[in-house]
Structures are given as C-alpha cells and as structure tokens.
Amino acid sequence: MSSVEDNVLSAEGLGKRYRRGWALQDCTLRLPRGRVGALVGPNGAGKSTLMALATGLLEPTTGEIRVLGDVPGRRGTHPRLAFLAQDKPLYRRFTVEEMLRAGQALNERWDHAYARGLVEAAGVPMGARVSTLSGGQRTRVALAVALGRRPELIVLDEPLADLDPLAREEVMQALMEEVAETGMTVLLSSHVLADLEGICDHLLLLAGGRVRLAGDVEDLIASHRVMIGPRSGGEPPFPKSAVVEVRETVRQTTAVVRGVHTAPEGWAAHEPTLEELAMSYLRSSRGTPASSVLSAARDASEVAA
Numbered sequence: 001m002s003s004v005e006d007n008v009l010s011a012e013g014l015g016k017r018y019r020r021g022w023a024l025q026d027c028t029l030r031l032p033r034g035r036v037g038a039l040v041g042p043n044g045a046g047k048s049t050l051m052a053l054a055t056g057l058l059e060p061t062t063g064e065i066r067v068l069g070d071v072p073g074r075r076g077t078h079p080r081l082a083f084l085a086q087d088k089p090l091y092r093r094f095t096v097e098e099m100l101r102a103g104q105a106l107n108e109r110w111d112h113a114y115a116r117g118l119v120e121a122a123g124v125p126m127g128a129r130v131s132t133l134s135g136g137q138r139t140r141v142a143l144a145v146a147l148g149r150r151p152e153l154i155v156l157d158e159p160l161a162d163l164d165p166l167a168r169e170e171v172m173q174a175l176m177e178e179v180a181e182t183g184m185t186v187l188l189s190s191h192v193l194a195d196l197e198g199i200c201d202h203l204l205l206l207a208g209g210r211v212r213l214a215g216d217v218e219d220l221i222a223s224h225r226v227m228i229g230p231r232s233g234g235e236p237p238f239p240k241s242a243v244v245e246v247r248e249t250v251r252q253t254t255a256v257v258r259g260v261h262t263a264p265e266g267w268a269a270h271e272p273t274l275e276e277l278a279m280s281y282l283r284s285s286r287g288t289p290a291s292s293v294l295s296a297a298r299d300a301s302e303v304a305a
C-alpha cells in the first residue's frame with residue numbers, strides 16, 4: 001500500500017455540498033507520484049469539483065484532501081501544482097511573448113527559458129497575438145504557461161476538447177514527452193476515452209459524485225474480463241457479486257466481470273480495454289444503487305491488489 005509521501009493527491013471521506021445538493025460525497029482516493037491519471041466520468045459526476053478542491057479554489061464540506069502533503073487553499077494554489085482549465089484562460093490581446101512574461105511575473109518558480117522553448121518547439125510565433133492563434137496553438141501556449149511553473153503535479157481539465165484529431169495527437173505527444181523528461185504527475189480529465197488509452201496508467205472514475213473505480217490501469221484490467229457467450233435470457237453463469245454489467249443482443253450476451261478469469265463452456269474471454277472497463281462501470285452506475293457499485297469498485301481494487 002502506498003505511503004502518504006508516495007501520493008501527490010489524496011482524499012479521505014471527501015465531500016462538497018452546494019445549495020442544490022452534493023457534488024461529491026464520501027470520496028476516498030489516491031494518485032501515486034509519477035502516474036498519469038485519467039479522471040473519467042459523465043457531466044455532473046463531480047470531476048470539476050474535485051479539481052477545484054485540489055487547486056484550492058473550493059473548500060470541502062466534509063473530509064479532507066491533500067496535495068503534495070499539504071491542505072489546498074491555506075496559502076493559495078500549491079506552488080508545485082499547475083492547473084490548466086478547459087477554457088485555457090489567456091489574455092487574448094497579449095502577444096505570445098507578453099503572455100510568457102505575465103507567467104514569469106505571476107509565478108515565483110517560473111522557468112522562462114523552458115516555457116519559451118516549449119512554445120518555439122511548437123512553431124508558435126512569439127510576436128503573434130493570442131487572439132490570432134489556432135486552437136492547437138493556443139493550447140500549446142497555455143500548456144507552456146502551466147509547465148513554466150515547473151510543477152510536480154499538473155491538473156488538466158479537458159485540454160483537448162476544442163482540438164481537431166491531428167492537434168489532439170500533437171498536444172498529447174508533447175505533454176507525454178514532458179512527463180517522461182520531468183517525471184511530473186498528471187491528472188487528466190477527458191470525456192474522450194480513446195485519448196486516454198495507452199497514455200494513462202492510473203484511473204479515477206467518478207459517477208454520481210462518488211468514486212466508482214480507482215487504481216492502476218494495468219491492475220484493474222488484469223482483474224476484469226469481458227465474457228462473450230450465447231444469449232440466455234436469464235442470469236449469466238457467473239457469481240452475481242462478480243458481475244459489473246451485462247448486455248444482451250438477439251444472439252449473444254456480453255458480461256464484464258471481476259475476479260473471474262476462466263470462461264465457462266461455450267463462452268470466450270478477453271481482457272477489457274480501458275474504454276470497455278470504464279464504460280461498463282459508468283453504465284452500471286446508472287442502474288445500480290450507489291452503495292452496490294461503490295462496493296463493487298472496492299472489491300475490484302482488492303482483487304487488483
């Protein structure tokens with residue numbers, strides 16, 4: 001089990017309540033140092049609230065959250081954390097050079113040569129105004145501003161949402177190169193699970209304001225199987241407690257199960273992809289009481305361990 005020092009982000013019994021109700025409730029999670037974490041969930045799952053709590057923009061209603069060992073918000077955003085919001089807030093009238101100078105003025109741990117090098121490597125003109133840049137170029141500038149802080153943890157809220165497929169690939173490749181070079185930890189929120197496949201090695205899945213599944217992707221995948229067999233019209237031949245989700249077509253049944261590695265006679269089994277695993281828990285959370293799904297997620301983590 002990871003020690004507190006091994007986790008750059010941790011929460012115990014974390015909850016946040018607004019006037020309309022709970023956005024997060026009873027969330028316990030860990031993001032170990034050096035991981036590229038995927039933060040996954042539908043709209044309203046609590047992802048933005050979790051990121052706001054981590055950056056100190058909000059205070060929890062219940063429980064505790066820690067970033068790099070400290071409680072966020074006591075001294076503003078942690079100096080070793082960088083946050084890139086979905087709208088990529090940049091001063092549109094500034095030139096790229098002026099934007100980097102603003103980053104230098106606002107951040108004590110700023111590395112100007114490093115940030116400038118990231119922009120130049122992307123081929124973005126330093127004298128161009130932010131308002132004239134393409135979506136991909138703005139994202140590269142915003143990422144350079146975030147990375148110029150030389151963070152140990154960077155939190156990214158849908159950074160690829162407004163980019164075309166080629167720009168998405170280029171930006172993600174650039175980010176992963178920096179991760180490999182610096183060893184920083186990443187928490188990446190995205191609705192596009194394909195963007196996360198093969199990149200993220202840790203999963204935090206939220207639905208309905210609760211943690212539904214959490215752990216290293218390799219362990220979670222190894223502890224689950226996708227079983228495909230004939231349509232039965234009844235219960236599939238697996239322990240009910242092991243079944244995450246069952247779907248049926250006219251001719252076949254597909255079940256995602258945990259802790260069962262051998263397929264029954266007439267069935268085939270394969271390891272799920274990250275997308276298959278995440279989608280099965282997200283779909284099951286819509287039709288299953290929260291306590292049951294949360295218990296299933298904890299069971300999955302125990303099997304993975």
